[in-house]
Amino acid sequence: MESSSSTRQLLWFFAIAVCVKLLLIPAYHSTDFEVHRHWLALTHSLPLSNWYADETSPWTLDYPPFFACFERFLSIFAHYIDPQIVDLHNGLNYRANSAIYFLRISVILSDLWLLYGVYRLTKNADVKRRYLIWVLIVWSPALVMVDHLHFQYNGFLLGWLLLSISFLQEGKDLMGGFLFAVLLCFKHLFAVAAPVYFVYLLRHYCWKGLVRGFSRLSVLGAVVVAVFAAAYGPFLYHGQIQQVFNRMFPFGRGLCHAYWAPNFWVFYIILDKVFSFFLKKFGFSIQIPAASFTGGLVGDSSPFAVLPKVIACNRLKQYLKKKKKTQWTWCKFLTT
Amino acid sequence: MGKKKEKKKINEKVDVEAVEIEDDTWWWLTHKGIGATFLCISVFALLVRVAVSLHPYSGAGSPPKFGDYEAQRHWMEITLNLPVLEWYRNSTSNDLSYWGLDYPPLTAYQSYFHGLFLRFFDPDSVSLFTSRGYETYVGKLLMRWTVLSSDTLIFFPAIFYFAFVYHSSCHSSRKNDCAWHIAMLLLNPCLILIDHGHFQYNCISLGLTVAAIAAILSQRELLASCLFTLALSHKQMSVYYAPAFFSHLLGKCLRRKNPIHGVAKLGLTVLGTFTVVWWPYLHSTDALLGVLSRLAPFERGIYEDYVANFWCTSSVIIKWKRLFSVHSLKFISLTATVLTCLPSMVQQVMAPSSRGFLYGLLNSSFAFYLFSFQVHEKSILLPLLPASLLALEERRPFKWLMFYGLFSMFPLLCRDKLVLPYFALHALFMLLYLAPCGHGARPRNARPNNTKFDYFDSFKTFMNGFIYLSSLILHIVYLTMHPPEKFPYLFEAIIMLICFYQFAVFAFYTNVKQWSLLDHSTTDEEKKLI
Numbered sequence: 029m030e031s032s033s034s035t036r037q038l039l040w041f042f043a044i045a046v047c048v049k050l051l052l053i054p055a056y057h058s059t060d061f062e063v064h065r066h067w068l069a070l071t072h073s074l075p076l077s078n079w080y081a082d083e084t085s086p087w088t089l090d091y092p093p094f095f096a097c098f099e100r101f102l103s104i105f106a107h108y109i110d111p112q113i114v115d116l117h118n119g120l121n122y123r124a125n126s127a128i129y130f131l132r133i134s135v136i137l138s139d140l141w142l143l144y145g146v147y148r149l150t151k152n153a154d155v156k157r158r159y160l161i162w163v164l165i166v167w168s169p170a171l172v173m174v175d176h177l178h179f180q181y182n183g184f185l186l187g188w189l190l191l192s193i194s195f196l197q198e199g200k201d202l203m204g205g206f207l208f209a210v211l212l213c214f215k216h217l218f219a220v221a222a223p224v225y226f227v228y229l230l231r232h233y234c235w236k237g238l239v240r241g242f243s244r245l246s247v248l249g250a251v252v253v254a255v256f257a258a259a260y261g262p263f264l265y266h267g268q269i270q271q272v273f274n275r276m277f278p279f280g281r282g283l284c285h286a287y288w289a290p291n292f293w294v295f296y297i298i299l300d301k302v303f304s305f306f307l308k309k310f311g312f313s314i315q316i317p318a319a320s321f322t323g324g325l326v327g328d329s330s331p332f333a334v335l336p337k338v339i340a341c342n343r344l345k346q347y348l349k350k351k352k353k354t355q356w357t358w359c360k361f362l363t364t
Numbered sequence: 365m366g367k368k369k370e371k372k373k374i375n376e377k378v379d380v381e382a383v384e385i386e387d388d389t390w391w392w393l394t395h396k397g398i399g400a401t402f403l404c405i406s407v408f409a410l411l412v413r414v415a416v417s418l419h420p421y422s423g424a425g426s427p428p429k430f431g432d433y434e435a436q437r438h439w440m441e442i443t444l445n446l447p448v449l450e451w452y453r454n455s456t457s458n459d460l461s462y463w464g465l466d467y468p469p470l471t472a473y474q475s476y477f478h479g480l481f482l483r484f485f486d487p488d489s490v491s492l493f494t495s496r497g498y499e500t501y502v503g504k505l506l507m508r509w510t511v512l513s514s515d516t517l518i519f520f521p522a523i524f525y526f527a528f529v530y531h532s533s534c535h536s537s538r539k540n541d542c543a544w545h546i547a548m549l550l551l552n553p554c555l556i557l558i559d560h561g562h563f564q565y566n567c568i569s570l571g572l573t574v575a576a577i578a579a580i581l582s583q584r585e586l587l588a589s590c591l592f593t594l595a596l597s598h599k600q601m602s603v604y605y606a607p608a609f610f611s612h613l614l615g616k617c618l619r620r621k622n623p624i625h626g627v628a629k630l631g632l633t634v635l636g637t638f639t640v641v642w643w644p645y646l647h648s649t650d651a652l653l654g655v656l657s658r659l660a661p662f663e664r665g666i667y668e669d670y671v672a673n674f675w676c677t678s679s680v681i682i683k684w685k686r687l688f689s690v691h692s693l694k695f696i697s698l699t700a701t702v703l704t705c706l707p708s709m710v711q712q713v714m715a716p717s718s719r720g721f722l723y724g725l726l727n728s729s730f731a732f733y734l735f736s737f738q739v740h741e742k743s744i745l746l747p748l749l750p751a752s753l754l755a756l757e758e759r760r761p762f763k764w765l766m767f768y769g770l771f772s773m774f775p776l777l778c779r780d781k782l783v784l785p786y787f788a789l790h791a792l793f794m795l796l797y798l799a800p801c802g803h804g805a806r807p808r809n810a811r812p813n814n815t816k817f818d819y820f821d822s823f824k825t826f827m828n829g830f831i832y833l834s835s836l837i838l839h840i841v842y843l844t845m846h847p848p849e850k851f852p853y854l855f856e857a858i859i860m861l862i863c864f865y866q867f868a869v870f871a872f873y874t875n876v877k878q879w880s881l882l883d884h885s886t887t888d889e890e891k892k893l894i
Binding site for chain 1: 389411418419784787791792798799800
C-alpha cells in the first residue's frame with residue numbers, strides 16, 4: 029500500500045518535470061543536437077563495420093558501442109516518424125519540427141530510466157530523505173539544462189549509475205559491478221568512478237579468504253570481460269579496435285575543451301596566458317595561437333604558448349603497444 | 365474508562381502521525397513560513413513563464429495586421445514618439461485604424477515606459493512608421509521581458525499580499541493548504557498563456573485588482589479604492605468587478621455611525637485617483653470623449669468570433685444582429701447585465717463580509733462575461749481570478765472552471781500555434797491541483813445516505829463525465845479533422861456551447877452560494893465594523 033502510493037508520488041514529481049521539459053522543446057540547443065541526430069542516421073544507414081569509420085559529418089561517433097546500439101534502437105522509431113531524420117546525407121542539419129520533437133521527446137522518455145534508478149535507490153530510505161532525493165534528482169536544474177536544452181542523454185546514463193549503486197547498497201555486488209561495466213560501455217566518461225568501484229568491490233566482494241576470494245575475483249573479472257566482449261567484440265572481429273579507441277579518446281583535441289571545465293588544468297592555462305601576456309609586454313616574441321580553446325572537433329591542437337604541452341597519449345601508445353592489459357591500464361592513464 | 369482514555373490517546377497519536385507524514389512531503393517547502401514558500405513557488409512560476417515565452421505570440425509572421433504583439437509594440441512606438449494629447453487622436457502620424465490605442469491612459473503610460481526600455485536596447489523596434497511589423501529575435505526578447513517584469517513587479521507582490529492576509533485571518537489554514545493555494549494562484553494556466561504566450565498585459569490590471577481585494581480583506585478601504593481605480597484606468601474590463609467593490613464598500617459604509625462620511629471619503633479617493641491618471645485628458649470634453657470613444661467600440665457589434673457567452677451562444681437560434689440595431693442591443697445587454705449582477709450586489713449591501721465579497725467578485729464578473737457587450741474569449745480571465753482566490757472553499761468547481769475556461773480559449777491558442785504550451789500548462793495545473801498531500805487530492809467528505817439525492821447525484825456525475833469526455837475528444841477532433849464545408853466553424857460552435865453551459869451552471873451555483881450567505885450573517889461582524 030505504502031510502496032504503491034510512493035510510486036505514484038514519484039511519478040507525480042516526474043510528471044511535473046515532464047511538463048516543464050515539454051515547454052522547453054523550442055528552446056536553444058547546441059551542436060550536440062545535430063551530433064545525436066547524425067548518430068541516429070549513421071547507425072541506421074550504415075552497417076556496424078562503418079560506424080566508427082564514417083566521415084560524412086564532422087560529428088563522428090565518439091561514444092562506446094552500447095550507446096551506438098541505443099541510437100540504433102531510437103533510429104527505428106525516428107525512421108517511422110520521418111525518414112529524413114535518419115537520412116545520412118539529406119538529414120544533415122535537418123531542423124524540421126519532426127526532428128526536434130522526436131529528439132527532445134526521446135530524451136524526456138529516456139529519463140524514465142533515471143526515474144527507475146532513483147526509485148530503486150530510495151525504496152528503503154526514510155520519508156524525509158526520500159522526498160529530498162527525489163526533488164534534488166528528478167527536478168535537478170543542471171540535468172534539465174544539459175539534457176533538455178543543450179541536448180544530451182545524461183539522465184539515461186545516470187539511471188544506470190544509480191541502478192548500479194542501488195544494487196551495491198543492497199549487497200548485490202556482482203550485479204552492481206555488472207551494471208557499472210555496462211555503463212562504461214555506454215559512456216566511458218564514467219571510468220572516473222572505476223577506481224572507487226574497483227577498490228570497493230575488491231574489499232567488499234573479493235576479500236573473503238584466499239580460495240573463495242580468488243574465485244569471486246575471477247567471477248567478477250569474467251563478468252566484466254563478458255560485458256566488454258559483447259560491446260567491443262564485433263569491432264575486434266572487424267579489426268577496427270584501434271579506430272574505435274582513436275574515436276573514443278581523441279587526445280588530438282587538446283588538454284581542455286572549448287568551454288573550460290573548472291578543473292586543475294584551468295590554472296595551468298591561466299598561468300600560460302599570464303606568462304605569454306607579460307612576456308610579450310617585455311618584448312619577447314611569443315607565438316600565441318589564435319582561438320586555441322574554441323575547438324571541439326577532433327584534430328590536432330597545441331594550445332600552449334609558453335608552458336610545455338601536456339601530452340597524455342604519445343608515451344602511453346608506446347606503453348600499450350608493449351603490454352596488453354585490461355581496464356586497470358585505462359584507469360591508470362586517465363589519472364596521469 | 366481507562367480504555368477509553370487510551371483509545372483517545374492512540375487516536376490522537378495516529379492523527380498527529382498522519383499530519384506529520386503529510387507534512388513530511390512538503391516540509392522542505394513550508395517549514396520556514398509563508399514568505400519562503402511564496403518565494404520558492406514564485407521562482408518556479410517565473411521559470412514556467414519564461415519557458416512559455418519561448419513559444420510564438422499572436423500574429424507571429426502574418427502581415428499585414430499581425431496580432432496583439434504588434435498592437436502592443438505599436439503603442440510603445442506611438443506613445444514614445446508623439447505628444448500625450450495625440451495618443452488617442454486620429455492624425456497622419458497616428459493612424460487609429462492600425463491598432464489604435466483602445467485601453468485607458470494607464471496602459472498608454474505603461475507602453476511609454478516599456479517603449480523607453482525597448483528604445484534603449486533596440487531603437488529600431490520603436491521608431492515611428494518604420495518599425496511596423498518589426499519581428500526580430502532581440503525585439504521579441506525585449507517585449508517578453510516587459511511582460512515578465514510587469515508580472516514580477518505587480519502581480520507577484522499582489523498575490524503575496526493577498527495570500528498573507530487571507531491565510532493569517534484563516535486560523536485553520538494548514539501550511540500545505542497555503543502553499544497549494546499560492547501555487548494555484550501563481551500557476552494559472554490561462555493567465556500565463558495569454559500574457560506570456562498570446563501577448564498581453566493582464567497581469568498589471570489583475571495584479572492591481574488582487575492588491576485592491578487584499579486591501580479590502582485587511583480593512584484598508586481607501587487603499588483598495590485607489591488600487592481598483594488604477595486597475596480600471598489600466599483596462600476598462602476591470603469594470604467587471606466594479607459592482608462587487610461598490611456594493612461591498614457601500615454595505616460597509618451603511619453599517620457605520622456616519623455612512624455619508626465614509627462614502628464621501630471613498631468617493632474623493634476614487635475621483636482623486638482618476639484625476640491624477642487622466643490629467644492630460646481632462647482639460648477639455650473633446651479630449652475626454654475622444655479617449656472614452658476608443659474604450660467602448662460599440663460599432664464592433666455585440667459579439668465577435670466565438671465566445672462562450674449568452675449572446676454568441678443563443679445567436680445559434682436567435683440572430684440578434686439581424687433582429688436588433690446596435691443601439692437597442694446596447695440597451696438589452698446593459699439591462700441583462702445589471703439584472704444578473706443585482707442579486708449579488710444586494711446581498712453585499714445587506715450583509716457585507718470578506719467571504720461574500722469574494723463571491724460577489726465572482727458573480728459580477730460572470731454576469732458581465734455572460735451578458736455584456738463585445739466580450740472576448742480572453743475575458744474569461746476575469747471570472748477565473750476570484751475563482752482562484754476562492755480555490756480553498758470551492759475546490760472542485762474551481763478545477764472544472766479552469767478546465768472549461770482553458771477549453772474556451774483553445775481555438776484562439778491553436779491560431780497562435782500555442783498548442784504545446786496549452787497541453788503542458790494544462791497538465792501542470794492539473795498535477796499541481798492533485799499534488800500529493802495537497803488540498804486538491806484530499807478525498808471528498810462522505811455524504812449521508814439519502815436515496816432521493818443519489819439519483820440526482822448520479823445523473824449529475826454522468827452528465828459531467830459525458831461532457832468532460834466530449835471535451836477531451838473535441839480537443840483531438842479540432843486538431844486533426846476538418847469541419848464540413850457547410851459549417852466551417854462547427855467545432856468552435858460546439859466548444860462554445862459546452863463552455864457556455866458549464867459557465868452558466870457555475871454562475872448559477874455561485875450566485876445561490878452567495879445568496880445563502882445572507883442566512884449566516886452574524887452580529888459579531890456588525891460589532892467589528894463599528
